[in-house]
Amino acid sequence: MQNRIEGVGxxxxxxxxxxxxxxxPRVPWFEVMTDNYMGxxxxxxxxxxxxxxxxxxxxxxxxxxxGSAAPLNxxxxxxxxxxxDIYQPAWVxxxxxxxxxxxxxxxxxxxxxxxxxCARHLAERIDQVQNCLGQRLVVENLxxxxxxxxxxxxxxxxxSLICQLADCDLLLDVNNVYxxxxxxxxxxxxxxxGVPAKRVREIHLAGFEDQGDLLLDSHxxxxxxxxxxxxxxxxxxxxxxxxxxxWDNDIPGFEVLEAEAEKARAIAAQTAGEVxxxx
Amino acid sequence: xxxxxxxQFLRAIYDGKPISAAQLQANALGRSAEHCLMAYSDSVQxxxxxxxAEIYPVARQFVGERxxxxxxxxxxxxxxxxxxxxxxxxxxxxxxxxxxxxxxxxPHLPALLALEWAxxxxxxxxxxxxxxxxxxxxxxxxxxxxLRFVLSDQLSLVAAGFRVDQLWLCHQPQWPDGQLPDLEAPxxxxxxxxxxxxxxxxxxxxxxxxxxxxxxxxxxxxxCDLLGENVAVLLPRAIEHGWICGFxxxxxxxxxxxxxx
Ligand SMILES: [Fe+2]
Numbered sequence: 001m002q003n004r005i006e007g008v009g010x011x012x013x014x015x016x017x018x019x020x021x022x023x024x025p026r027v028p029w030f031e032v033m034t035d036n037y038m039g040x041x042x043x044x045x046x047x048x049x050x051x052x053x054x055x056x057x058x059x060x061x062x063x064x065x066x067g068s069a070a071p072l073n074x075x076x077x078x079x080x081x082x083x084x085d086i087y088q089p090a091w092v093x094x095x096x097x098x099x100x101x102x103x104x105x106x107x108x109x110x111x112x113x114x115x116x117x118c119a120r121h122l123a124e125r126i127d128q129v130q131n132c133l134g135q136r137l138v139v140e141n142l143x144x145x146x147x148x149x150x151x152x153x154x155x156x157x158x159x160s161l162i163c164q165l166a167d168c169d170l171l172l173d174v175n176n177v178y179x180x181x182x183x184x185x186x187x188x189x190x191x192x193x194g195v196p197a198k199r200v201r202e203i204h205l206a207g208f209e210d211q212g213d214l215l216l217d218s219h220x221x222x223x224x225x226x227x228x229x230x231x232x233x234x235x236x237x238x239x240x241x242x243x244x245x246x247w248d249n250d251i252p253g254f255e256v257l258e259a260e261a262e263k264a265r266a267i268a269a270q271t272a273g274e275v276x277x278x279x
Numbered sequence: 280x281x282x283x284x285x286x287q288f289l290r291a292i293y294d295g296k297p298i299s300a301a302q303l304q305a306n307a308l309g310r311s312a313e314h315c316l317m318a319y320s321d322s323v324q325x326x327x328x329x330x331x332a333e334i335y336p337v338a339r340q341f342v343g344e345r346x347x348x349x350x351x352x353x354x355x356x357x358x359x360x361x362x363x364x365x366x367x368x369x370x371x372x373x374x375x376x377x378x379x380x381x382x383x384x385x386p387h388l389p390a391l392l393a394l395e396w397a398x399x400x401x402x403x404x405x406x407x408x409x410x411x412x413x414x415x416x417x418x419x420x421x422x423x424x425x426l427r428f429v430l431s432d433q434l435s436l437v438a439a440g441f442r443v444d445q446l447w448l449c450h451q452p453q454w455p456d457g458q459l460p461d462l463e464a465p466x467x468x469x470x471x472x473x474x475x476x477x478x479x480x481x482x483x484x485x486x487x488x489x490x491x492x493x494x495x496x497x498x499x500x501x502x503c504d505l506l507g508e509n510v511a512v513l514l515p516r517a518i519e520h521g522w523i524c525g526f527x528x529x530x531x532x533x534x535x536x537x538x539x540x
């Protein structure tokens with residue numbers, strides 16, 4: 001199975017299975033939401049098998065709850081390992097968040113206070129996952145709607161510390177940086193300058209919803225202009241990193257996603273040209 | 280400390296309870312900390328309502344989006360998620376609706392929800408194994424007393440006082456335009472997925488009670504006592520349909536599917 005991840009990929013969504021299989025679009029890779037394939041069998045796996053035969057894939061999860069106080073969900077982790085063995089993704093990514101307490105699950109990506117204690121807790125659990133999967137995990141920065149007075153450092157310092165402690169890679173979600181920077185009043189440019197550039201394995205782009213007094217990470221719209229600008233800055237800092245267009249709500253036709261990917265490709269080509277001329 | 284913070288945070292999201300284990304701050308756009316937290320409550324509710332809409336698409340079509348979404352929201356508010364996978368959320372939605380006053384206007388709804396839950400389970404379950412007839416013949420002759428059947432992991436039974444299968448079917452794209460479903464008559468259904476497609480099959484009373492019995496007691500001898508001579512007809516039929524997918528010997532690792540022998 002080929003596994004070269006480069007250029008601008010798309011998130012694989014079930015409403016596009018038929019289109020992908022019948023039209024075989026020229027998409028360099030797909031990012032697979034692992035949580036959609038935790039089930040033991042059936043059609044989702046039949047489609048994924050066919051798509052995997054034709055395209056490289058990466059895995060992206062939302063349910064591992066890396067930041068929970070409760071022990072890691074062993075059953076979930078083992079199923080993830082099974083899926084990794086079957087589909088052999090180029091890498092596996094998860095969020096620097098928590099989803100569940102010992103009572104309830106929010107199915108939401110929730111933030112932690114940016115403290116050394118929390119960073120160590122996350123790093124320890126990332127290490128457990130890396131040991132189980134036998135590979136480096138790629139962790140993604142969140143968009144968040146709350147901050148805590150208990151935080152001891154900036155979000156990018158928190159993210160950098162975790163990457164260093166766990167020796168893991170980073171999925172830099174540029175839209176999330178923009179959403180959190182706007183909501184919490186920090187500089188998105190400082191964030192981009194502050195992340196460990198060499199660890200950035202992938203970039204995410206998506207659209208948010210503007211509620212006036214809060215930006216919501218809705219993944220329901222085209223990428224905003226301000227986020228395209230930040231993407232340019234990110235590429236200048238980290239170099240030509242594979243990029244993914246995410247769209248999870250009000251999912252449009254496949255051609256709309258392809259057009260967004262084309263925009264990203266043009267920006268990446270332009271940035272690479274400028275960087276090489278300057279160099 | 281972290282555990283207590285997380286417990287309080289989720290209780291705040293689900294039940295609006297206050298958080299004392301951490302101090303939340305107002306955002307930079309002038310929204311208060313409480314309102315920022317509500318963004319999470321809204322998002323969690325929307326996620327769970329969307330999950331129910333995806334698991335119960337026919338019921339949503341049947342009662343209309345507005346009624347269904349209001350019902351789903353009421354259920355979500357009273358049932359915080361305790362499951363790891365979103366696919367597992369909403370198993371008790373049918374029971375909830377049975378006891379919920381406004382649903383009395385649509386008495387067919389709870390059975391339709393039960394049928395859709397069974398369909399959803401079958402859709403995501405493990406693929407069936409082929410039954411190993413040769414190994415079964417040997418085991419049945421030599422160790423009948425220890426023989427236990429393994430039912431297909433995806434199999435569910437639904438009984439209703441009306442043709443809930445017809446109600447489900449008339450919301451599918453292949454149903455002829457303008458034709459009304461005939462719902463008169465009780466029905467007993469087996470829902471399972473022998474291959475790629477989920478099957479909703481009406482069965483007779485004898486088949487239904489055989490499967491009910493097997494779900495509670497999968498032993499061969501008990502089944503023979505229940506069915507008498509009919510076991511010779513009904514058992515092969517259950518295997519042929521894929522309702523029974525294997526067998527095992529009590530106190531033994533051995534199981535008669537083609538993967539394990
Ligand atoms: Fe993302």
